[in-house]
Amino acid sequence: MPVDRQLAVLLVRAPEGSLERWTLPWAPAPGTGTSLDELAADVARRAVPIAPGWLEQVGAFADDRRHPGDVALSVGFVGAVPAGTRSSLGEDAAWFPVAELPALAPRHQAIVAAALEAVRHRLDLAPIAFRLLPSSFTLSDLQRVYEILLGRRLHKASFRRALQAASLVQPTGEWRSEGRGRPAQLFRFAPRRRGRRRRGVRFDLLG
Amino acid sequence: MPVDRQLAVLLVRAPEGSLERWTLPWAPAPGTGTSLDELAADVARRAVPIAPGWLEQVGAFADDRRHPGDVALSVGFVGAVPAGTRSSLGEDAAWFPVAELPALAPRHQAIVAAALEAVRHRLDLAPIAFRLLPSSFTLSDLQRVYEILLGRRLHKASFRRALQAASLVQPTGEWRSEGRGRPAQLFRFAPRRRGRRRRGVRFDLLG
DNA sequence: GACCTTAGTATCGCGCGGGTACTAATTCGC
DNA sequence: GCGAATTAGTACCCGCGCGATACTAAGGTC
Missing domain, CATH: 1.10.10.10 (Winged helix-like DNA-binding domain superfamily/Winged helix DNA-binding domain)
Known part of the structure; x- marks a missing residue:
């Protein structure tokens, strides 16, 4: 969502003992046959009070860049929630302007970068800007x-x-x-x- | 690659006893830490004599649409090889115009559809057309x-x-x-x- | 040589994009 | 209260990109 003239990314607090203090919201893959889109919607539902008006896959990542959960493969998603969705987030989640992100696991950095590029590329194909308002x-x-x-x-x-x-x-x-x-x-x-x-x-x- | 006024897709013959006769070229995931792009390049190298001038991920697929190898998750890639790359393909591979594709496993149909859309969307961002010549x-x-x-x-x-x-x-x-x-x-x-x-x-x- | 086919160029008009400048309506400072 | 500052919204002009049409160029076919 947009926060004073910048895009902001939602991060959740990492569990005690992790290398980083914050991570992207994520979930391990459940049993076979679940649609990735539904899974992503689930993760989003757990992270923000309202459903994102736009949610799209940005790709799969499986190189040796570390994921906080040490999973072999991650599938990244981007979503858009309207500006002003800061209330009732809980203590474990917070919005960070993209220019001031805290340290993230390397694979999460890659996912954020891919997400930003995806937003820019699909800006005139999908009503992304309207979903951020x-x-x-x-x-x-x-x-x-x-x-x-x-x-x-x-x-x-x-x-x-x-x-x-x-x-x-x-x-x-x-x-x-x-x-x-x-x-x-x-x-x-x-x-x-x-x-x-x-x-x-x-x-x-x-x- | 383009074949008389149509795009053509490279398919390989499926092993005996499969439900379909043709599949997209694919490979199971190896050990952890291998980059997906390298893996895709490997698959391409095994399928066509020359390296594709453009190769890009089109996304991950994990719904209940069947994959011929019955894997839980597939990551699709598109590549472009110049027109005229039909020689020395071997008997197990052939080019099919997109409008006349044989029956494919449902997940492979989805991958082909996503690949075509990806080509169209990235046409003016990457030199795809030039790599098809x-x-x-x-x-x-x-x-x-x-x-x-x-x-x-x-x-x-x-x-x-x-x-x-x-x-x-x-x-x-x-x-x-x-x-x-x-x-x-x-x-x-x-x-x-x-x-x-x-x-x-x-x-x-x-x- | 007449005709077809494909390559490549010239000219024109319209519409879109962007610069500049203008009006409109409100708050702030004194 | 009144002007200055600020933000919203519009009007005009100009240049260029795009597309239509029409043309020339250069090879084949009969």
């Missing part, structure tokens, strides 16, 4: 999330034009006054599937 | 590969303009006459890293 939000909120995830500033007018053209949001009619400045209108995520435009090939991202 | 190729060849992978026709002039602007290819100076029609100039993949352009957010692919 509460159900009603301002357009400036939304733009801030995109700027956090992309790591660069965006042009306000272009952002809104593109958003409008894709008809992804609906105004709720309510307005929110956030301290100083003009109040902003609240929107909700309400995609009305227009025929998606097919554009040319992008060579400029290659390499 | 021999080291020297015509621009029409390249465009055909992109059209196969994207599943739609592309505009010739736009395609070449964008390619030129990204300075990804160099003319070799040679020309190839392919039956009828004007001979085409041969190019090689020679990316000269220009500063990649940062463009706006795409909302139109979302959903």
Whole structure:
């Protein structure tokens, strides 16, 4: 979830005697036949009070980088929960901004790195940014999330034009006054599937 | 690899007594600590005479869809080998166009589907199309590969303009006459890293 | 030599993206 | 109270990328 202009990662306190003090939430594999997605949803349910609005696998890791549980193979997942999900977490869990992560087991570091890359790559294929916000939000909120995830500033007018053209949001009619400045209108995520435009090939991202 | 206007998948003959006649090339996991990428490269090396120019993980699969080896968890990989790699394959392996795949174990079907999606999603992040062609190729060849992978026709002039602007290819100076029609100039993949352009957010692919 | 087929280029128009600048509505400081 | 600061939202302009159309080039086939 986003916490003041940064993405934050949920960590849980490691058991006594571990090499690190914090770990990613994880669980050992149960009996055969369980879907990985269900298993990941279980882990998430145990870690945060509300279900993530987006949850996706980022890959399997089995090299010699150490996992806290010393398991041979780990399957990493990323999820998104709305900003403001800090209440009722319990003492054993906390959000850490990605730039200030505590020491993690090497394999967990790799998983976090892969998760961040996955988020960036799937940002325009899945409604990740919307799942990082509460159900009603301002357009400036939304733009801030995109700027956090992309790591660069965006042009306000272009952002809104593109958003409008894709008809992804609906105004709720309510307005929110956030301290100083003009109040902003609240929107909700309400995609009305227009025929998606097919554009040319992008060579400029290659390499 | 591309085979007459379609992508083709390499399958190997299943051992006697299996439920299906063909399977994806696969190997059981060895002892702990082996990198998955090395393992995948090994499997590829055993399956095709030349090393794939691109190889990437597509994810882990552990639901109750059956794997021919009845393993609990499988990690799928995709690779790309140049068109024309059909010689010296041996009798136990063959290329099948994706539209005419024989019956496969359910988990292998899922892996193939995920692999195709991965190819499409990473097409403009990794030089996949170039790895599906021999080291020297015509621009029409390249465009055909992109059209196969994207599943739609592309505009010739736009395609070449964008390619030129990204300075990804160099003319070799040679020309190839392919039956009828004007001979085409041969190019090689020679990316000269220009500063990649940062463009706006795409909302139109979302959903 | 007429015609087909494929390669490659030129020109034009439209729409998108981004820069700049503007208006609108609220809080803060004095 | 009133201006300054701050944030929201819009208007205009310009350049470029994309796609349509049409054209030239160079080889085959009959």
